[in-house]
Amino acid sequence: MTLSESAAAPVNEVVLEAVGLTKHFPVRKRLRDLFSRTPTAVHAVDDVSFALRRGQVTALVGESGSGKSTVARLLAQLHRRTAGDIRLHGVSTTVRGGRAFRSYVRRVQLILQDPFASLNPVHTIRYHLTRSLRIHGNAGRTAEDLEKALGELLTRVSLTPAERYLDAFPHELSGGQRQRVAIARALGADPEVLLADEPVSMLDVSIRLGVLNLLRDLKDRLNLAILYITHDIASARYFADETIVMYAGRMVEGGDSETVTQNPAHPYTRLLIESAPDPDRITGAADATGQDRGNGEPPSLIRPPAGCRFHPRCPHVMPRCKVDLPLRLEIADRPGHWAACWLYDPATVAAEGSASAAPDADPTIGPPPAARTGPRSSAPAVPLIHRAEDAR
Missing domain, CATH: 1.10.260 (434 Repressor (Amino-terminal Domain))
Incomplete structure (x- = not known):
């Protein structure tokens, strides 16, 4: 498809889709593990599903090691997937090289993070x-x-x-x-999809906005579908239409960028936003109620924890979180906003709502996040970086 045909295609058409995408990297066994029949692997990506649409930017946000770049390389067919499916215009696609691979990359192009190393x-x-x-x-x-x-x-x-x-x-x-x-x-191939793997993280802060504005202009003029991988959730709010948050290889929250960044639901998203620099906020290990803010290291992806992978660091952990893998639950604030967190299970909301209404409940703690109906005030708003017109 030429650039003119791509620009004339309907906006919001699904071009590339990941369905249950999973990637496990095998680990070389040590001497003491030679006789073990249990395969050892790094669970880099587990059950990731989303769609890239024409004329829209989808941001994949998370800290280092969360599996964002692996997802991009799976979609670019540089890694063989362990499970799941990749669909190009609704057709399952698997390429191993040769003409099939060249035909695929003509439509799906990857922009690497480091411009110093990507050019000979x-x-x-x-x-x-x-x-x-x-x-x-x-x-x-x-x-x-x-x-x-x-x-x-x-x-x-x-x-x-x-x-x-x-x-x-x-x-x-x-x-x-x-x-x-x-x-x-990348544009030399006349692509339909751009996979931008942290395209501005290696650049000076003063020129990042110009590159993001360039990608936005290309998206509008050429009707491209763009996957924007970043650890900067503030730039995701500025640049992306949809934001998906990943932690330890799994998707934990998703929705339109304004809702996810300004009204976060998952505890990890809230902590990720609080980690963004804010001169108006006094940093500390605990908030005003004395709750822990989730200190600690990400879990081992060779032996990931059972249940929710965030539960060892979660300030709202429940016994259920340590056993059951959370489902994708809809949040009632905006259509399409979801979180993989048991705090938003209707049974949990009802139980914690009744507990907070009990006569012997501590009035200083307040209701849990799942019981709050208005905007969540404990997570600060993400500062919006300068708009294009402000940069002129």
Whole structure:
């Protein structure tokens, strides 16, 4: 599908879909484990399901080691999935290389995190872009067609005049310019989906907004579906239409970005937001009620804890959390907002609501998060980074 056909396709059409996506990396056994019949593996991703739609950005948010980048590489078919399915336009897709893989990556392109390592330092920008155009059959038939295509690619990523950059080497460009070249290289395939694996985390803070605005402009003009992987939940609110939060390989919350970031439901999402720098908030290990804020390390993914994987750090842990894997439960505040947390199970809400109404209940503690009906005040609002018009 060409860029013109992609731009004319209906907005919100599901392009790429992950269904129960799972990836376990086998671990080499040690000498004392040679006679053990129990397979040892890192549970990097477990049962991840979401859809990427045309003209929309889906953000995958979580701390380091939560499985975000593994999800991107699974969708790019760089890793073989252990279980689950990847559907391109509703069709199950598995590629192992060769022509099938080339046909797939023509529609689904991955933008890597580090622009310093994603470009070959011994080749010019012309070489990188020409190779992309020729591999995917977009270089034209003549030298003039190729030069025109190269100029259009650099113009799309706001590197003008093109002649200034085509014969430059990667080390002669800034980090932001290198990342724009990496984006242009991905656009050389005329993709329908961009998998952006933390595309601004390696860049200076002063130029991150420009790259995000570029991706937003490309999404609108070319009707692309974008997966935006980040650990910065504030940029997810600014850039993404939908936000999904991951912890220890599992999805724990999802919904539209404004709701997830401003009215978080899952305790991990609340703690993730509280970790964002806020000069108006005094940091500490406990909140005003003296509750623990979830200190500790993420669990081992070789032997993940039973039940909810967040329960060893959760300030609202219940006995059920240590045994039963939480289901995806709808939150009543906004349509499509859900959390995988037993606090929002109707039975739990009813039981804790009656306990808080008991005569001997402690009035200083207040109702649990599941019983609150208004905006949750214990999780501070995510500061919104500057809009595009403020950056001009």
